[in-house]
Amino acid sequence: MQIEKYYHKSDALVVGTGLAGLRAALALADAGIDTITISKVYPTRSHSVSAQGGIAAAIGHASDDSTELHMWDTVKGSDYLGDQDAIEMFVNEAIKTVYEMEHMGVVFSRMPDGRIAQRRFGGHSRPRAVYAADYTGHVLLHTLFEQCIKKKVRFFNEFFVLKLILREDGVVSGVVAWDIRNGGLHIFNAKATLFATGGFGRAFKITSNSFTNTGDGLSLVLREGLPIEDLEFVQFHPTGLYRLGILVSEAARGEGGYLINGKGERFMKRYAPEKMELAPRDVVARAEQTEINEGRGIDGKDYIYLDLRHLGAEKIKERLPQIRELAMNFLGVDPIKEPIPIQPTAHYQMGGIPTTKRGEVLGDGKSQVVPGFYAAGEAACVSIHGANRLGTNSQQEAITMGRITGLAMAEFVKKADLMPVPDKAVEEAEAHVRRYLEGKGSVRPFELRERLHEIMTNKVGIFRNERDLTEAVRQVRELEAEIPNIHVEDKGVRFNLDLQEALETENLLVFSEVIAAGALNRRESRGAHYRVDYPKRDDENWLKHTLAWKTPEGVKFDYKPVVITKYQPQERKY
Amino acid sequence: MIASKSLIKRNRGALAWFFQRITAIYLFVFLIGHFVMMHFAGSGEVTYETVAPRLSSPLWKAGDLLFLIFALYHGINGLWQVLEDYVRNRGLRLFLFAVLLTLAVILFTVGVVTIFSVKS
Amino acid sequence: MKRKFRIFRYQPDKDKKPYYKEYEIEIEDGWTVLDALNHIHWYVDGTLAYRRACRSEICGSCAMRINGKNRLACKTQIKTLGSGTIKIEPLPGLPIIKDMVVDMDPFFRNLEKVKPYFIKYSPLPEEEQLQTPEERDLINEAAMCILCGACTTSCPSFWANPDYLGPAALLKAYRFIFDSRDEGGKERLEIINDRNGLWRCHAIFNCTEACPKNINITHYIKKLQNLAVNNQF
Numbered sequence: 060m061q062i063e064k065y066y067h068k069s070d071a072l073v074v075g076t077g078l079a080g081l082r083a084a085l086a087l088a089d090a091g092i093d094t095i096t097i098s099k100v101y102p103t104r105s106h107s108v109s110a111q112g113g114i115a116a117a118i119g120h121a122s123d124d125s126t127e128l129h130m131w132d133t134v135k136g137s138d139y140l141g142d143q144d145a146i147e148m149f150v151n152e153a154i155k156t157v158y159e160m161e162h163m164g165v166v167f168s169r170m171p172d173g174r175i176a177q178r179r180f181g182g183h184s185r186p187r188a189v190y191a192a193d194y195t196g197h198v199l200l201h202t203l204f205e206q207c208i209k210k211k212v213r214f215f216n217e218f219f220v221l222k223l224i225l226r227e228d229g230v231v232s233g234v235v236a237w238d239i240r241n242g243g244l245h246i247f248n249a250k251a252t253l254f255a256t257g258g259f260g261r262a263f264k265i266t267s268n269s270f271t272n273t274g275d276g277l278s279l280v281l282r283e284g285l286p287i288e289d290l291e292f293v294q295f296h297p298t299g300l301y302r303l304g305i306l307v308s309e310a311a312r313g314e315g316g317y318l319i320n321g322k323g324e325r326f327m328k329r330y331a332p333e334k335m336e337l338a339p340r341d342v343v344a345r346a347e348q349t350e351i352n353e354g355r356g357i358d359g360k361d362y363i364y365l366d367l368r369h370l371g372a373e374k375i376k377e378r379l380p381q382i383r384e385l386a387m388n389f390l391g392v393d394p395i396k397e398p399i400p401i402q403p404t405a406h407y408q409m410g411g412i413p414t415t416k417r418g419e420v421l422g423d424g425k426s427q428v429v430p431g432f433y434a435a436g437e438a439a440c441v442s443i444h445g446a447n448r449l450g451t452n453s454q455q456e457a458i459t460m461g462r463i464t465g466l467a468m469a470e471f472v473k474k475a476d477l478m479p480v481p482d483k484a485v486e487e488a489e490a491h492v493r494r495y496l497e498g499k500g501s502v503r504p505f506e507l508r509e510r511l512h513e514i515m516t517n518k519v520g521i522f523r524n525e526r527d528l529t530e531a532v533r534q535v536r537e538l539e540a541e542i543p544n545i546h547v548e549d550k551g552v553r554f555n556l557d558l559q560e561a562l563e564t565e566n567l568l569v570f571s572e573v574i575a576a577g578a579l580n581r582r583e584s585r586g587a588h589y590r591v592d593y594p595k596r597d598d599e600n601w602l603k604h605t606l607a608w609k610t611p612e613g614v615k616f617d618y619k620p621v622v623i624t625k626y627q628p629q630e631r632k633y
Numbered sequence: 634m635i636a637s638k639s640l641i642k643r644n645r646g647a648l649a650w651f652f653q654r655i656t657a658i659y660l661f662v663f664l665i666g667h668f669v670m671m672h673f674a675g676s677g678e679v680t681y682e683t684v685a686p687r688l689s690s691p692l693w694k695a696g697d698l699l700f701l702i703f704a705l706y707h708g709i710n711g712l713w714q715v716l717e718d719y720v721r722n723r724g725l726r727l728f729l730f731a732v733l734l735t736l737a738v739i740l741f742t743v744g745v746v747t748i749f750s751v752k753s
Numbered sequence: 754m755k756r757k758f759r760i761f762r763y764q765p766d767k768d769k770k771p772y773y774k775e776y777e778i779e780i781e782d783g784w785t786v787l788d789a790l791n792h793i794h795w796y797v798d799g800t801l802a803y804r805r806a807c808r809s810e811i812c813g814s815c816a817m818r819i820n821g822k823n824r825l826a827c828k829t830q831i832k833t834l835g836s837g838t839i840k841i842e843p844l845p846g847l848p849i850i851k852d853m854v855v856d857m858d859p860f861f862r863n864l865e866k867v868k869p870y871f872i873k874y875s876p877l878p879e880e881e882q883l884q885t886p887e888e889r890d891l892i893n894e895a896a897m898c899i900l901c902g903a904c905t906t907s908c909p910s911f912w913a914n915p916d917y918l919g920p921a922a923l924l925k926a927y928r929f930i931f932d933s934r935d936e937g938g939k940e941r942l943e944i945i946n947d948r949n950g951l952w953r954c955h956a957i958f959n960c961t962e963a964c965p966k967n968i969n970i971t972h973y974i975k976k977l978q979n980l981a982v983n984n985q986f
Contacts, residue, residue, distance in 0.1 A: 104812040161881040164871025166896045173883030205870035269806040305809045505795040548799030554851040557799040635938040646952025718909045
């Protein structure tokens with residue numbers, strides 16, 4: 060089979076067109092840098108579009124808010140694993156980000172006097188979420204897309220990255236990608252490459268994430284022998300539609316919604332007497348799962364109720380129109396009249412590709428920068444969210460870090476040379492695709508994926524223990540061993556969905572071992588990572604970031620200290 | 634937002650759109666008038682003696698001529714829009730437009746002759 | 754329950770012409786058309802191609818023609834489609850890449866023509882530009898567009914005239930022209946005041962009927978037409 064090759068050169072290359080990728084592309088275009096973006100979907104299909112509730116910034120329109128309070132809430136929310144220097148920078152830049160997005164035309168919801176409105180969100184001590192009803196991510200993403208059109212960013216849509224080009228001298232000089240639409244290998248050679256590739260929710264059975272969230276960036280990085288940070292911290296969102304996992308925004312609770320168990324109680328009073336439903340997500344998700352596990356789900360089943368009825372029809376229609384529509388369409392439940400059946404859903408990865416505060420990827424995870432390689436958004440770990448992210452901080456991080464990273468890249472490309480792509484990298488990428496298009500296996504991609512879902516959901520979920528995790532690591536490695544045996548039914552090169560699913564499944568399997576092994580390794584409970592056998596936080600031994608490398612023998616670990624500036628760890632109560 | 638009137642370049646499409654609505658209003662009013670005249674006003678008798686003097690008045694002739702022009706414009710323009718939506722072949726489109734135009738000219742001629750040939 | 758699906762299949766560089774293939778599968782209560790397509794792709798026929806991402810009615814990937822109507826596959830509950838065979842085809846009026854996958858580039862190119870971005874010439878304030886909830890309400894619904902293409906590809910005027918900007922691009926123009934903060938209204942109005950812009954819309958209402966976000970697109974196009982006429986005569 061003939062596989063055509065195409066070469067593209069640019070100063071900057073952005074992989075992923077969600078909020079982080081597009082904001083970086085815009086910063087680069089503004090600086091006059093020739094920029095290419097590649098994405099496996101059209102930009103407006105990126106998962107950022109699904110974000111609902113809001114974007115955090117201490118602009119203090121609805122309270123006496125301050126950046127200090129935002130920082131304190133984020134540090135406490137992170138269970139003290141967030142790097143405080145990064146968080147401090149983040150909360151200050153956040154304000155600028157909101158006004159800047161407004162200046163680009165975002166239709167934020169307003170107060171009667173015309174200023175931007177704000178609402179409450181879990182873990183935030185003040186109403187801090189700037190929002191556009193319950194489709195904030197949608198308007199933010201579309202606005203950035205529009206601005207990129209204005210600035211004539213070069214889009215390569217529907218390209219799947221097969222390989223990160225990490226040269227032997229340690230410099231990254233682009234990627235090799237597969238043209239999903241027409242087939243063919245495209246070599247994108249650039250001075251600076253950004254991974255804004257998003258999260259990994261699709262490793263789990265019940266997830267709020269798009270089909271596209273298969274952690275591709277993580278696996279591309281791991282394959283090149285680079286480390287990943289804190290991947291064991293998986294956020295489970297407390298309110299996913301029952302059995303589907305589709306997100307019901309935390310804004311529902313921010314506006315005053317109740318969580319109700321099978322006995323009709325607002326059970327959060329036992330877990331977070333002060334904050335109740337607005338405790339951070341790790342606390343609420345664990346509370347829900349405890350209720351369910353102890354038989355107090357609705358009718359003893361594995362779901363509970365999110366009750367919005369007391370908010371009234373008007374408020375629901377004005378502030379939460381999308382989730383009403385979703386509940387009605389998918390579950391046949393109108394939140395104005397009935398409570399919504401919900402359950403925790405895999406939502407967000409706190410960890411990711413380790414970077415500096417400027418988005419530069421750290422080759423050793425600690426201090427050594429990989430020249431020409433950057434990461435931002437959910438794919439990166441700065442680490443702002445530590446062990447648990449607060450709602451509305453992720454959209455904020457994506458845009459803020461997108462901008463900061465874009466600027467850092469612009470600075471870098473002005474003095475860097477374009478380094479050629481080694482032939483070997485292209486050959487490897489080609490062999491990778493050929494293996495699927497020409498080979499014959501016996502296991503279908505989805506079979507492997509379903510088996511992975513069972514393992515990750517049952518053994519690496521909200522409650523974890525030594526035995527399950529040991530088993531999970533072993534089982535994921537077994538699945539990984541089956542990768543060469545994956546059978547792709549479609550042998551064509553045009554929009555080969557089967558090929559894409561095989562590649563994605565492979566990616567899921569590569570990083571999933573790191574989640575499970577990291578969770579097994581971390582013998583404490585912190586933020587979203589809860590070990591039944593080590594239920595206490597252990598600052599003496601574990602107040603540190605995990606760095607993980609893939610090796611043929613298994614996952615190899617190292618650690619780095621948490622940056623603590625203003626706030627010493629203390630007991631976390633809500 | 635366009636707050637105050639800010640003149641933009643004229644477009645034939647806009648003119649056609651606008652005129653379609655103006656003619657529609659005229660047709661509507663004219664037909665109501667016709668209906669009232671025929672069924673409610675006057676004796677209700679339709680004979681040469683009652684109709685001929687009416688039709689021969691210059692004012693009436695002017696109104697009829699306007700009706701002729703507007704009705705033809707409205708109909709032909711409407712048909713043309715429909716053809717543009719459903720006929721994709723350029724040649725066929727041109728041919729059909731020529732047919733429409735010819736039809737319009739014939740109908741106009743017949744109409745003018747009819748209006749001006751009535752004498753009391 | 755078993756349901757039959759009659760699915761459009763076409764790979765332009767392989768097949769001489771499109772054909773339909775029937776699949777009968779066991780479906781579960783609450784399944785959407787997207788669930789069925791996934792099931793077919795995963796368990797029955799791996800060569801089937803279609804787009805999907807969020808599966809929650811917001812990304813706009815999975816617009817396709819289901820039983821003759823443009824809809825989002827992820828939003829369409831199978832139980833609302835009666836009991837007969839369910840026919841699935843690509844969006845009409847766009848080049849086919851494979852099966853239900855159409856080339857959306859012409860659609861996005863039309864969008865780009867209307868300057869689909871916020872324009873401001875006067876200096877920006879340090880903080881936000883003020884906008885009252887009432888001013889925002891004018892564009893709230895229009896800003897909800899997910900660019901799925903269901904509207905434009907349901908419009909007979911677009912089928913016959915691929916140069917027609919189409920409802921989605923016009924809606925985007927509306928979203929900015931009626932934004933109290935935007936200053937590019939006049940230049941945008943100049944662009945859409947064209948035979949292949951505003952004046953190609955004959956109020957057929959197919960776009961409004963097709964919109965999965967229930968946006969009254971025709972209404973907004975009419976508002977633009979009135980504005981354009983008021984500003985040139």
